[in-house]
Amino acid sequence: MTCGRRVVRVTVVVVGAGIAGLACARELGDAGVPARVLERSDEPGGRLASVSLDGRFADIGAAYVTADDPSFQGRLQSWRIEGLARPWTDTFRGQHGPGPMRWSAPAGLRSLAHSLAAGLDITYGTEVTELPEAEYVVLAMPGPEALRIADLPAARDQSWDPVLTAVLTYPRRSWDDFHGMFVNDHPAVATICDDGDRRGDRAPVLVAHSTAQFARDEASDLTRDETSRLTQGGLTQGGLTHGGLTHGGLTQSGLTRGGRPRVGRGGSRDAMVTAVNGVLGIEEAPETAYRLWPYAQPRPLPGDFARSGNVYLCGDVFGRPRVQTAWLSGRAVAEDILRVRSGRPPSSPRRSATS
Ligand SMILES: Cc1cc2nc3c(=O)[nH]c(=O)nc-3n(C[C@H](O)[C@H](O)[C@H](O)COP(=O)(O)OP(=O)(O)OC[C@H]3O[C@@H](n4cnc5c(N)ncnc54)[C@H](O)[C@@H]3O)c2cc1C
Secondary structure (H helix, E strand, O other): OEEOOEEOOOOEEEEOOEHHHHHHHHHHHHOOOOEEEEOOOOOOEOOOOEEEEOOEEEEOOOOOEOOOOHHHHHHHHHHHHOOOOEEEEOOOEOOOOOOOOEEEOOOOOHHHHHHHHOOOEEEOOOOOOOOOOOOEEEEEOOHHHHOOOOOOHHHHOOOEEEEEEEEEEOOOOOOOOOOEEEOOOOOOEEEEEEHHHHHOOOOOEEEEEEOHHHHHHHHHOOOHHHHHHHHOOOOEEOOOOOOOOOOOOOOOOOOEEEEOOOOOOOHHHHHHHHHHHHHHOOOOOOEEEEEEEEEEEEOOOOOOEEEEOOEEEEOOOOOOOOHHHHHHHHHHHHHHHHHHHHOOOOOOOOOEEEO
8 A cells, every 4th residue: 555655565454344354353453463444335334234214223134143152252241331232032933942142232233343343444435346455355254245356265165145134114013022033934034023122112113034035036036226226235215116216215324215015016025024914913014125135144164264375254154154153253364364473373273264
């Protein structure tokens, strides 16, 4: 990078301010190694995503956070002390056996990413298309997105499922109390969460996640324009309307609103509304907003991260696809960079897949 006449070589550039990239940059910063973070979106969090709809945040990506790793449990407890996270529930309808404690965030789960991002050197609104110059580059994102930057074998080897998220805002709460549910064996809907219960404000808002197959079918019907509207920023409200998405107003984060369920192009999405209303015995039609995640859930790869020369790849593909996994993967990359810089041998040769 050029700074006046001097060429300053940045030590580490982290591409992606999702939970993995943030954890990596923070760990490096704490160890005194400067890291510059580049993020294409205008805020941190990636799939740890909350968007503002009419001034209220709804969680549209990760539904909750769970922790069984001691260091991540410590991170959650710190967020709890700061008032950012709280234990939500260990009980979901449709779960088989006892569930883990699921944590939520009163200000939306993205607030946890904002907390990690505080004080870091992050440039937003920057889509990286080629490998930046730096001693080390960390690509903290799904493999298919990393492939647009560099042809890394570990990125090629990944397999991802999409998810369509529907945010359903009702005139009132007309369903029996529940926290969340797995809608087992349904063709359209996989999970439903009561966002008002999750956030603690009792707003009449439900968030449903589709099955992978439903999202795949839905995505295959979209034009390129529609796909980019549904996948970028936050949500699309009012369904995929034609041209001006003015009804209800697009939120800053770009969620697309759909209004009342409708028929015609994009109308298949209303199968999610029909499913949610059917499962919960709701008769009223909600306002709808949608967000498509083309890379929502990966098939896990072994190791904590991958490395090709001075380029690292990290994220939730390295373990169960969870926020915790992304956080641990980002930290593991930071530890490896610190190790390599200090000339220490690897402590556990199986931690990374080097290609
Ligand atoms: C619908 C859904 C439900 C989920 N439910 C849960 C759950 O209940 N519990 C749970 O633990 N996990 C859940 N997850 C998974 C969880 O969200 C992820 O594991 C975690 O957020 C992944 O973090 P990450 O940093 O690895 O990747 P991401 O969050 O995807 O971050 C990647 C970042 O890189 C940026 N980026 C990509 N390409 C570029 C580029 N070229 N230039 C610059 N920036 C770029 C992106 O904008 C993004 O900010 C869910 C995910 C989805 C989609």
